[in-house]
Amino acid sequence: MVSQLRRAALSVYLNFAEGSSRKSAIERKRYYEIARGSVVEIDALFDIAVELGYLKKDDLKLLEEKTLSCFRLISLIKNKTSLIPIHPFTHSSTTIGSM
Numbered sequence: 001m002v003s004q005l006r007r008a009a010l011s012v013y014l015n016f017a018e019g020s021s022r023k024s025a026i027e028r029k030r031y032y033e034i035a036r037g038s039v040v041e042i043d044a045l046f047d048i049a050v051e052l053g054y055l056k057k058d059d060l061k062l063l064e065e066k067t068l069s070c071f072r073l074i075s076l077i078k079n080k081t082s083l084i085p086i087h088p089f090t091h092s093s094t095t096i097g098s099m
Helices: 002-020 025-051 057-083
Strands: none
Touching: 002 025, 002 057, 025 057
């Protein structure tokens, strides 16, 4: 279960990074959706850890808040992707810092 959690967390980071390097808004959105799905997987793993008695629900409050925040942020970026211009060499956005 620990290795699955690590893979899911890495998947969020790597899919977000790869998506931000794509020139097409459709491609970027696809990778952001995969990253968002990995956030949902992490949340599900937390639920399973509670069900198996590895963690107490009260111990997860901060992690669940951070997970939800991450999901919302990726959703916001995904939904605004077509509005965010990408620099061709740096793959960074001109407006992402002002979000």
